[in-house]
Amino acid sequence: MAEVQQDQACGSDENPLLAARPPATDPITYLTIVEYNLSEANLPVLHEVLQDAELTSTIGWDLIHPLLPLLPASEECLQDIASKGNPRECILKVTEALRILEFEERQETDDEEDGAEEGEKKRKIPEIEVGQSSTSPGLSRTILPPLPVLKFEILLDVLATLHRRVKTKYPSRFLSTSLQAALVAFNRATTNIDELTLSAIKFFKTLSGTKRPHLPPRRSSGNLLRTRTNQSEPDPEAQSEAPDNEETMLANRLLQSFITHILEDYVLSLTSDDDVPGLSWSSRLMEKYEPQRTPNKPNYRKYADRFADDEDLTGRTAILGQVVALTQDLGLETEDLMKTVLDAELEKRGVPGTEDEPPTSAEDIPLSRTGSILLLTARSVKQELYASAKDDELSSINIFPQHATILSNFVGALGPQTVGLEPEALLDTILALGLIALEQNNVGEPKDDEAFAQYLQTISLVSANTPSPSLRGHAHYLTTTVLRSHPHDLVRLTFIRDTLEHCPYENLKASAVSWLKGETLEANSPQAQSQAEDGETNIFATPVALSTVAPFLWPDLTNRYSSLDNDIAEAWMQFRQEIGFYVAALNFYYLLLQAKQLHDSLGIKGLQLDQYISPLKKVASRFQEELNAGGEKFDLEGESLEQAKADVGLLEKVIEWVEGAAKRA
DSSP states (O other): OHHHHHHHHSOSSSOHHHHTOTTSSOHHHHHHHHHHTOOGGGHHHHHHHTTOHHHHHHHGGGGHHHHGGGTTTTHHHHHHHHHHSOHHHHHHHHHHHHHTOOSSOOOOOHHHHTTOHHHHHHHHOSSEEEOSOSSSTTOOOEEEOOHHHHHHHHHHHHHHHHHHHOOOSOHHHHHHHHHHHHHHHHHHOOSOHHHHHHHHHHHHHHHHTOOOOOOOOSSSOGGGGOOOOOOOOOOTTOOSSOOOHHHHHHHHHHHHHHHHHHHHHHHHHOOOSSSOOTTOHHHHHHHHHOGGGSOOOTTOOOHHHHHHHOHHHHHHHHHHHHHHHHHHHTTOOHHHHHHHHHOOSOOOOOOTTOOOOOOSSGGGOOOOHHHHHHHHHHHHHHHHHOGGGTTSOOOOOOTBTHHHHHHHHHSSTTOGGGTTOSOHHHHHHHHHHHHHHHHTTOOBOOSSHHHHHHHHHHHHHHHHHOSOHHHHHHHHHHHHHHHHHOSOHHHHHHHHHHHHHHOOOHHHHHHHHHHHHHHHHHHTSHHHHHHHTTSOOOGGGSHHHHHHHHHHHSOOOTTTTTTTTTOHHHHHHHHHHHHHHHHHHHHHHHHHHHOGGGHHHHTGGGOOOHHHHHHHHHHHHHHHHHHHTTOGGGTOOHHHHHHHHHHHHHHHHHHHHHHHHHHHO
């Protein structure tokens, strides 16, 4: 039918897109002809056609979907439609395109693959190399991102133009639809997150009217193709009545909510093979607060230097800085962020692929809770790391109850077994807030001893479970410092004993040994002894503390490895997990044996550890014998075999030290 219509409408040589223009055909027929003849070669002609504002207003919105596969060449035509098409109808089509935008290519069946070789070639090309554009000749060659990413960038560009044109008393109704659609698409992406985030930020700036300059693209991209030469047509359905204050507040809140959700997705997408969780706020703070803890190793680079010099990391900082500045421009108060992150109610999230009804008041629009804690921490860290930010709004928090509430809201939400397995960028954020609170001596008062223990348990589980070595260290420091802050020695002892008795993680039990050692040494220092003469004796300066923890610190191991003769590989797996705790416990005992001045006051000679040391010595010798034979039963070889030998050898050496010290005691 279209072929017949175009033959009737045009001469033999004239391009059908020109010859069939109304009034030669009616708009609906002409739209059919355009769609039938749409190709990259015809885009310059279509661009000429779309200069007719009346025609573009009638058919432009129906061309948005067909033009997207022809990007980047079709961008100028899409901008024609954004400038001259019916803005309300076009917004609906653009948001529809965003909702169905797929970043992962669909896998085709064998039947679908037949006859689709050209499409297959396109799918395999991750990036588009562009020379001279058919609609914008003379541009230098550039590399564009994958087509779905390019679609997202240009759809947001088009959407921004459309929103500037709409004149209505209730702009929030259009804004709500657009922002939700943009988030649906953004949430679906798994690659090119930097480019998508920069596009979202640019879109946000345009809608909010913020005058801050745009960040430069992270690489040569399609932004080079984009020129704005079109004169936008007025809204044909414009309303003369301006939005009232309530509507303005509503639109502002929508933008605030949007940027917090974008920030959440961006930061949680950040990964690193070099232990840089998110923005590494915790590590950078610790380098400032506790410089003596910075590893003194050859070629070690401080986190501050890495974020100053590495292009990828400086890019993270630049994007984060833009978002922080934009939220301040938009009036997002720190108090509002604090209220959001401390709200114990589960964050309400919509059903994927659906959209909420437009809100009726600003109070109905939630901020992203994760985005809010990221912003709150970014503002706090900025005050700590940069002298120029000292006069900014203060946002300090206390460990109790605020940081404890944040922990319960964000960590272990899916159950205790998930504590420490949250996104590393989120854990870094939470730990940074705790480190700032400690540095400012904002410990506060726990509601009761149970609340105190719960906080320590959660933080200590983070130190045991998170894969990031730097975060494990910061969580251990936070646990240790908060534990030592409690004024009552019995509460501190109770937590240490409970960890040794009930904790299933051997590395955390080894941490408990270090807490016990620190308490013991401090309580028995000359200064503490002189203070004790004027008051109550610290429980760690008496035999009570050691006798309380001894059954769990140095347990009876007589039957611990009963499966050794039947299944030595299974026994080895158990032993391998526990060897670090054994070494820590024996080292502490050796320290006590060496400190003869403590023997009487702590009752060291009364400790009977033969039921612990003898079975351990026997088991270690048996495993070392198997390792020296090649470790085949343990499925070990190469470096892992040598490491296992060294670990067992260290344990045997410490046992030898302990036995020697015990004889001399």
